[in-house]
Amino acid sequence: MTLRHDSGTRIDIAATLDRLQAFPRLQGKRVCLRAPVAEDADAVFALFADPEVMRYWSRPPMTVRAEAEGLIAEILEGFARRTLFNWVVTPRGDDGVIGTCALFRIDARHRRAEIGYSLRADHWGRGLAGEAVALMLDWTFRTLGLHRVEADIDPRNASSQRLLTRLxxxxxxxxxxxxxxxxxxxxxxxxxxxxxxxxGAA
Ligand SMILES: CC(C)(COP(=O)(O)OP(=O)(O)OC[C@H]1O[C@@H](n2cnc3c(N)ncnc32)[C@H](O)[C@@H]1OP(=O)(O)O)[C@@H](O)C(=O)NCCC(=O)NCCS
Structure with a gap:
């Protein structure tokens, strides 16, 4: 292990989490990240029931809408506890869900967390996922003050690899x-x- 002394001024992560009044809303040039609401269940189900989207995900495709309802409840509960930020992604100017961006396993002591992301297959290849993840990272580093972000992906997931490398x-x-x-x-x-x-986000 490499030891490096870090004496820089640091954001107090726990206090920043406590101070958050509402789920952060992040806006980019082409996409917005917002909290999910119960009405998003159909769109969330459509996203996570698609075998193409779930090809390299850590769980199998959803088979019933109730799983999407459960996921939304889990996300809202995670925000209430400040342990999970799982945004839904919408195109700018349209409130319909086309993807997700998640920040989880937030470890305030070691100033790190993990990320995950997904996009509806009919939107792939236009840089929208890259823009959404960049918005999440910008918030993670600049507002929350984390030091390190990790992503663990299937090595066969070429577009995800490319997205991360590009960022x-x-x-x-x-x-x-x-x-x-x-x-x-x-x-x-x-x-x-x-x-x-x-x-920084472009
Ligand atoms: C991973 C995912 C979000 C990427 O979406 P996307 O729309 O392709 O993302 P972007 O367009 O922002 O960037 C992807 C990059 O990979 C490239 N790419 C796309 N498909 C590729 C492939 N089969 N092989 C190599 N590169 C590929 C794109 O050209 C782009 O590179 P560029 O920025 O140099 O042009 C999307 O494929 C997805 O939702 N997959 C399913 C969920 C998933 O696996 N999530 C990751 C695990 S957490």
Missing amino acids: GFASEGHLRERYFVGDEVSDTELFGLLASDWK
């Missing part, structure tokens, strides 16, 4: 047979991004 993440290691999903066990590639690497 400045470094590939930090290959972990073998880490997730059991359905009848498959898959490896993980761990990516990391430090606050000092972050150049």
